[in-house]
Amino acid sequence: MADHMEIDEPRGTKRKDPPSSIEDDAPRRIQANPDVVNKIAAGEIIVAPVHALKELIENAVDAGATSLEVLVKDGGLKLLQITDNGHGIDKEDLPILCERFTTSKLKKFEDLNSICTYGFRGEALASISHIAHLTVTTKTKDSSCAWRAHYDGGKLSPAKPGQSSDPKPTAGRGGTQISVEDLFYNVPTRRRAFRSTSDEYNKIIDMVGRYSIHCAGVAFSCKKHGDSGTSISVQSQASVLDRIRQIHGGNVANELIHFSASDDRWGFKASGWATNANYHIKKTTLLLFINNRSVESSNIKKAVEQTYSTFLPKSGHPFVYMSLEIDPQRVDVNVHPTKREVNFLNEDEIIQCICETIREKLAAVDTSRTFMTQTLLPGTLLPRGPSQDTDESSAKTPSTTRKTPVRAYENNLVRTDASLRKITSMFPAADKTSGPGTTAGDNTVNASPELEYEDTGRELTHCRLTSVRDLRTAVRDDMHHELTETIANHTFVGIVDEKRRLAAIQGGVKLFLIDYGRACFEYFYQVGLTDFGNFGIIKFQPALDLREVLNLAAEQEKIADGEGEDDDFDVAEVVERVAEQLIERREMLLEYFSLEITPAGELLSIPLLVKGYTPSMAKLPQFLLRLGPYVNWTDEKLCFESLLKEIATFYVPEQLPPLPGNDQVEEGVPDEIKARREHVRRAVEHVFFPAFKARLVATKAFMKGGVLELANLKGLYRVFERC
Structure with a gap:
């Protein structure tokens, strides 16, 4: 027994068959059985x-x-x-x-x-x-x-x-x-x-x-x-819609919209049926046929899911049947043993064209979205008269007896009417006699002149630049889902501090303090990515001399830096260098950013990102001067990113001096600042925060430094109960 233990190999070692003959040790011959x-x-x-x-x-x-x-x-x-x-x-x-x-x-x-x-x-x-x-x-x-x-x-x-x-x-x-x-x-x-x-x-x-x-x-x-x-x-005579109804049910078939796309440049035609925003499931169903062959494509599936992400709730996915016909010379069908996968040319361009068509179809029908409703909330009793009580008392059975209504506890009740009194109404009113167009008892006066808008007649262009698409993807990847949902369903409470640019909003049973300066920066940067190449125009009449505007900013910069030799610089040289950079790239600035500069150095227009708000023109010289050293002009992606961030910074509302106390009057404040304060206050409440609801993607970086939870109604009730 001991001998056997000595020759046994360690546990788990794979043993080899002992050679049966000397011939087995020879190299094995290559065969084709x-x-x-x-x-x-x-x-x-x-x-x-x-x-x-x-x-x-x-x-x-x-x-x-x-x-x-x-x-x-x-x-x-x-x-x-x-x-x-x-x-x-x-x-x-x-x-x-x-x-x-x-x-x-x-x-x-x-x-x-x-x-x-x-x-x-x-x-x-x-x-x-x-x-x-x-x-x-x-x-x-x-x-x-x-x-x-x-x-x-x-x-x-x-x-x-x-x-x-x-x-x-x-x-x-x-x-x-x-x-x-x-x-x-x-x-x-x-x-x-x-x-x-x-x-x-x-x-x-x-x-x-x-x-x-x-x-x-x-x-x-x-x-x-x-x-x-x-x-x-x-049946053979059944239509495509009837076939989907028989295979996948009426819930899918009733919410389908037809789409078709084609482009001779890429040699393809696509058609199919996709569900609208009223229908969603836990897992995407994609029936994909390329040249009549059932195949799979992870790239097409991801692109379709990304297209629907802005229309469906979180974790919602669509049903899509798509028939894609591509020029056979552009397709390699011989790449997979079961022909389950195929390769074809211009895949990214074809997918983008199809997804844009689906997105347009979804946007067109999104205005008529339907929701499941109830005529009565669970547990609610109908008001009944004495005769009804006596007539129904004898007809009640255990199965028809109504349940006792559930009590609504105060710690779960929230304000649902946005027209109720806000914090703004508690602030002291400004001098009622100082501003034009001011009326007594109105704290949201629009003291700024009415802006005039006209149609430029410019056709909508579709951005196909990979750099811009990558920047959009980076924003989506950095999204904080919970905060984005809170902002999308918030109730605006009021502006708290104009100097620090703070506003209060209510989300559910929680009260948040928002840095609307940072929120505006995130919003305008995302607007720049979404509307890239399709900005509106703010025209200057008459045109501004670019070099004179830059000179104002450079002089102010030199004063701010002090008189030290290390920080000293030649104002004329800096102005000329930045002006040359902007004039040299004026065609790109006009095409993508609606920033029009003549060869002679006249500034004709700047981009318009949102209607109802005009950025402070006092920030214009600094904005133009920063386009020189703070924009990376050598790399396309970094150039667009840095330029859009400078535009967003320019559009962010400036910090304003605080309102006087209750026993003070706003004396000695220029009329321009009063008018600007009213314009910004009105824009924050009636332009910015409604826009945040519609399209702001709250990023994780914004969550860390731009939002503070002030109160939780349930937590406050627990504190009061202990008192």
Whole structure:
């Protein structure tokens, strides 16, 4: 026993078989065993019963079938039978039907560049015959009878031992019936991998449903062996919408919108049906067909989900059926053994064009969104008179007795009427006699002159720059979902401090203090990304001298830096350098940012980001001067990012001196500051915060330094209870 313990290897060590002879130690020769080669190839193409079914469906549709019947037993492992009414197979072709690479679709290799059929390599039936018992019964239009043939290992085989392997005449209808029995009978490891036949049947139902929706004019039926009813039954004359209704239900079909897109530059046409904003599910359902072949594309799926993210609630996903036709010369269909994936040229441009079309369709119908409502809140009692009480008391049963209404506790009650008194009304009123257009008792006076707007007639341009798309993605990736949702549903309470730019908002049962200066910076930067190349215009009449404006900022900068030699600089040199930079890039500034500068150095316009608010023109010289040293003009992405941030900084409302106390009067304050204060206060309440509700993406950085939770109603009630 001790001897055995000494020679035993450590536990877990893999032991090698001892060499049986000296010849076994010699290097193994490279061989090509036909049986091994064919089974390996079959395993790549036929991974599961659903893959065999997909190949058979595509062959049937290629054969011109208008009716397909699918019969399944034990999830397709025991029996998988498909019957069609197509052209059939000639008797002379039956001997080579299941040999590898025998096909009627390709005559020369170059035909792969323009393939328009489902099957073309001639591997499907060959692969099936190597791992299952295959029976083919077929009849052509010119044949007087049907012919039945059995196959094993790619060649004809006899139905029973001792019989001839030649095809036998039999009774049958026009078309082809293919029966696949005992799938993976000679690959036991693969057969044992299938744990549930019901899961395999569900996959088959999904595949039949996909082709039922896409193949217009073709009838489909699918059922289990031994069942009297069918799992799927679609008539040949059914429309695409009716097919979706039968397969996926009325809840999906009732909320579908049709879309189509095409572009000759990229050689594609796309059409399909997608759900609107009234419908959403937990997982995206994408039925994608490229050149009539059911495929998968993670890039298209991600792009569609991103398109819907602005229309659907959190964790909501759409249903989309899409048929994409691409010039066959731009598509490589021979990249995957099961043809499940394809490669095509200009993928990003095609996906963007399709998603923009879907986004426009969703935006067009988003105005009529529907919501589920209740006529009564749960537990609410109807007011009843004395006669109703007596009449109904005898008719009450345990099932119809109303429940006791749930008490609404005060710590869960929140203000829902935004027109109620705000903090602003508690502030002391300004000097009622100082500003033009001021009326007694009105604290939200618009002292600024009315702005005039006119249509520029400029057509909307679609931004296709990768750098801008990357910047948009960076904002979405940095989104703080909870804060974004709070701002989207907030109630504005009022401005708290104009010098520190603080405002209070209510979200649910919580009260927040918002740095509206930082919020405006985030908002205007995101507006710059969203409306890139489509800004409005603020015109200067007459035009401003760019160098004079820059000189004002440079002089102020020099005074702020002091008189030290280290900080000293030549004002004229700085002004000229910045002016040259802006004039040199004036075409780009005009096209993308509506910042128009003439070759002579006249400033004609700056971008308009939002209506109802005018940025402080006192900040204009500093804004233009910073465009020189603070914008990275050498890198496209960094240039756009830094330039948009400078524009956002320019648009952020400036800090204003605080209002006087209750016993003071706003004396000695210039009328311009009074008018500006009223303009900013009105813009904050009636322009900025409503805009934040609609389109602000609150980032994680803004959450850290721009928001403070002041109070939680439930927490306050707990404090009062202890008192």
